Amino acid sequence: MGRVTIADVAKRAGVSLASTSRALNGQVASAATVEKVRAAAAELGYIPDSAARSLRTRRTGQLAFAVADIGNPVYVEMMREIESVVAAEDYRLVVSRTGDADATVELVRDLNRGYVDGLILSPLRVTDALVAALEASTVPAVVIGRLPDGAGVDTVMADSEGGVALAVEHLVTGGARRIAFLNGPVDTTPGRFRHAGFLRAVAERNDLVSAEYSAEDFTIEAGYAAATEIFENADTPWDAVIAVNDLVGIGIMHAAATRGISVPQDLAVVGIDNTSLTEVSHPGLTSVDLGSTRRGRKAAQLLLARMEDPELAPRAVRVPPSLQVRGSTTAQPTSVSRFASGEGRPR
Amino acid sequence: MGRVTIADVAKRAGVSLASTSRALNGQVASAATVEKVRAAAAELGYIPDSAARSLRTRRTGQLAFAVADIGNPVYVEMMREIESVVAAEDYRLVVSRTGDADATVELVRDLNRGYVDGLILSPLRVTDALVAALEASTVPAVVIGRLPDGAGVDTVMADSEGGVALAVEHLVTGGARRIAFLNGPVDTTPGRFRHAGFLRAVAERNDLVSAEYSAEDFTIEAGYAAATEIFENADTPWDAVIAVNDLVGIGIMHAAATRGISVPQDLAVVGIDNTSLTEVSHPGLTSVDLGSTRRGRKAAQLLLARMEDPELAPRAVRVPPSLQVRGSTTAQPTSVSRFASGEGRPR
DNA sequence: TACCGTCCTGGAATCGTTTCCAATGGAATC
DNA sequence: GATTCCATTGGAAACGATTCCAGGACGGTA
Numbered sequence: 001m002g003r004v005t006i007a008d009v010a011k012r013a014g015v016s017l018a019s020t021s022r023a024l025n026g027q028v029a030s031a032a033t034v035e036k037v038r039a040a041a042a043e044l045g046y047i048p049d050s051a052a053r054s055l056r057t058r059r060t061g062q063l064a065f066a067v068a069d070i071g072n073p074v075y076v077e078m079m080r081e082i083e084s085v086v087a088a089e090d091y092r093l094v095v096s097r098t099g100d101a102d103a104t105v106e107l108v109r110d111l112n113r114g115y116v117d118g119l120i121l122s123p124l125r126v127t128d129a130l131v132a133a134l135e136a137s138t139v140p141a142v143v144i145g146r147l148p149d150g151a152g153v154d155t156v157m158a159d160s161e162g163g164v165a166l167a168v169e170h171l172v173t174g175g176a177r178r179i180a181f182l183n184g185p186v187d188t189t190p191g192r193f194r195h196a197g198f199l200r201a202v203a204e205r206n207d208l209v210s211a212e213y214s215a216e217d218f219t220i221e222a223g224y225a226a227a228t229e230i231f232e233n234a235d236t237p238w239d240a241v242i243a244v245n246d247l248v249g250i251g252i253m254h255a256a257a258t259r260g261i262s263v264p265q266d267l268a269v270v271g272i273d274n275t276s277l278t279e280v281s282h283p284g285l286t287s288v289d290l291g292s293t294r295r296g297r298k299a300a301q302l303l304l305a306r307m308e309d310p311e312l313a314p315r316a317v318r319v320p321p322s323l324q325v326r327g328s329t330t331a332q333p334t335s336v337s338r339f340a341s342g343e344g345r346p347r
Numbered sequence: 348m349g350r351v352t353i354a355d356v357a358k359r360a361g362v363s364l365a366s367t368s369r370a371l372n373g374q375v376a377s378a379a380t381v382e383k384v385r386a387a388a389a390e391l392g393y394i395p396d397s398a399a400r401s402l403r404t405r406r407t408g409q410l411a412f413a414v415a416d417i418g419n420p421v422y423v424e425m426m427r428e429i430e431s432v433v434a435a436e437d438y439r440l441v442v443s444r445t446g447d448a449d450a451t452v453e454l455v456r457d458l459n460r461g462y463v464d465g466l467i468l469s470p471l472r473v474t475d476a477l478v479a480a481l482e483a484s485t486v487p488a489v490v491i492g493r494l495p496d497g498a499g500v501d502t503v504m505a506d507s508e509g510g511v512a513l514a515v516e517h518l519v520t521g522g523a524r525r526i527a528f529l530n531g532p533v534d535t536t537p538g539r540f541r542h543a544g545f546l547r548a549v550a551e552r553n554d555l556v557s558a559e560y561s562a563e564d565f566t567i568e569a570g571y572a573a574a575t576e577i578f579e580n581a582d583t584p585w586d587a588v589i590a591v592n593d594l595v596g597i598g599i600m601h602a603a604a605t606r607g608i609s610v611p612q613d614l615a616v617v618g619i620d621n622t623s624l625t626e627v628s629h630p631g632l633t634s635v636d637l638g639s640t641r642r643g644r645k646a647a648q649l650l651l652a653r654m655e656d657p658e659l660a661p662r663a664v665r666v667p668p669s670l671q672v673r674g675s676t677t678a679q680p681t682s683v684s685r686f687a688s689g690e691g692r693p694r
Numbered sequence: 695t696a697c698c699g700t701c702c703t704g705g706a707a708t709c710g711t712t713t714c715c716a717a718t719g720g721a722a723t724c
Numbered sequence: 725g726a727t728t729c730c731a732t733t734g735g736a737a738a739c740g741a742t743t744c745c746a747g748g749a750c751g752g753t754a
Contacts, residue, residue: 698753
């Protein structure tokens with residue numbers, strides 16, 4: 001015995017194929033028919049075939065989430081949130097790697113195969129070709145990040161500038177005057193905007209000494225290497241360093257520990273993203289929360305809304321930042337006690 | 348103009364639909380035909396439809412990876428590895444949550460919808476119904492974890508017992524005699540086997556004082572709470588604690604820090620899974636590596652092999668454990684320097 | 695009784711591919 | 725020149741669902 005199809009169910013129930021389909025899908029059908037069909041389907045253990053249904057309905061019940069590196073906790077947190085939002089609407093989540101710029105464009109073009117009903121994309125680098133592909137796509141897409149003004153694509157963006165300003169303000173309030181920014185690759189969206197935020201925040205005050213460095217990647221290792229170099233060569237002993245993300249921030253803290261620089265007494269460190277890592281490090285890493293889970297949720301909601309009504313005007317949502325202060329910027333011996341109290345990072 | 352179908356390409360190329368399909372899929376076709384078809388397809392921007400293809404070929408090019416909680420770094424590491432293995436064979440990855448026991452069974456049954464060609468499942472709890480569903484499934488599945496002996500399903504398992512034994516041995520060598528085990532929920536696969544490993548390892552020596560506790564969940568928070576309670580009530584000051592996983596281990600270290608217990612001098616802590624978190628904490632967390640990435644890779648390979656040949660006899664692969672020693676068990680001031688050297692966790 | 699409207703029903707078309715199978719044409723062999 | 729063979733080809737039948745559309749049954753009203 002092979003697969004049980006709807007035809008088998010129809011035969012067993014003694015009604016037509018059409019009626020069977022209607023009965024199973026809650027379309028118009030008499031109570032008697034529904035009853036017979038339900039029973040027959042249950043007896044046979046009928047399970048509808050996705051491919052056939054997709055072919056006919058032009059819907060897959062799947063959404064894609066594409067990022068550069070699923071290893072980065074910030075993407076994991078987004079994914080979790082997105083999964084929970086779309087699962088509530090019975091969508092499955094397909095994960096993809098964006099790869100390099102060409103691969104990203106290829107990924108967007110591939111949407112036309114129709115293997116998903118929508119895409120949430122968080123590209124590290126945005127090219128013209130990518131924007132064009134997104135605008136041309138018949139499959140709805142939402143971008144988490146920044147697109148050029150006027151791009152006809154839904155986006156949800158973080159307020160990097162505002163977030164970094166919060167960090168600078170916090171550090172200055174704590175007495176810091178010599179503040180460095182350790183960026184990641186500058187040709188990326190986060191690299192560019194977080195850096196810009198730092199420049200602006202620093203420019204707004206005239207009592208600060210500042211400089212920008214950059215790590216080769218958004219990783220702990222790269223952060224460690226870059227920080228080590230800074231510590232060795234800097235003629236200015238920095239009061240504080242703001243890292244482009246938490247991973248790089250952790251790398252800085254390790255480098256400091258290795259050289260006997262104590263955090264936060266000798267050096268304050270601030271990360272960005274407020275991932276769960278901030279609570280694992282010791283001391284806890286003060287971090288700018290750019291709302292990754294909220295961005296994930298927002299993106300999922302935008303996508304669902306657009307799939308509902310494709311004619312909607314493109315929207316750009318901005319999620320406000322906040323600062324989560326931990327031990328890496330203030331000497332608070334009880335800074336780890338939140339595990340008992342349940343405060344801290346939003347879950 | 349609507350979707351471009353293969354019929355449009357056929358017309359444009361001036362050949363039959365059948366020939367067009369063959370030409371595009373590298374089946375037998377004359378060079379001239381291939382050329383014409385290629386050109387026509389390119390001009391029209393033809394992209395084959397996944398649903399139609401799946402319906403006909405009974406293949407989707409998708410695999411599912413199902414775990415309890417994508418937030419746990421050990422699953423993220425597995426997923427990364429799995430993704431890279433299957434992407435090389437042009438498979439996409441669908442992520443699912445296992446949820447509770449019933450939901451897991453439901454998930455396996457759902458495979459019969461045919462939305463994926465295979466499944467990699469890492470269930471926290473294994474029920475008879477789950478095993479039955481897996482054995483009955485027409486879609487190949489591989490389980491990362493333990494199934495009852497004789498279950499006709501491919502599995503890849505960690506050597507929890509061996510791994511915990513390594514940890515005990517390491518601690519004893521370091522001088523520890525009073526060793527506690529902080530488990531997670533005991534009715535889960537990892538809870539059960541890691542605990543059993545501890546009991547056996549301890550039983551093999553007669554000079555040890557030991558006890559087992561359990562945290563309510565496999566999280567930092569639960570580890571912190573349980574450890575705090577242990578520190579408050581224990582009449583035995585423990586030399587070392589082995590945690591059921593890294594998250595709980597980190598929780599223990601935080602609890603220790605809060606109470607002024609210094610690690611590793613007053614208390615040694617060992618985690619399990621050797622996730623990236625072990626290098627974020629300070630000091631670094633010594634951890635039993637149960638080969639999560641290798642298990643992920645193995646699982647992916649087993650799955651691909653079984654899809655290739657469904658008649659294969661079920662296989663059970665065991666991945667050997669190792670111990671990664673870090674600062675939480677030995678006072679090594681340079682324990683964080685590996686970021687510079689590139690050693691440590693396999694990537 | 696005739697007519698109309700409502701509610702259900704089933705036949706058949708359709709979604710876009712792949713692939714079976716019979717047919718064609720030309721080259722090669724005798 | 726007839727026969728065999730091989731390489732290609734195109735028509736048509738799947739794959740398994742949903743949905744259009746015409747028609748039948750039935751009840752109510754004139």
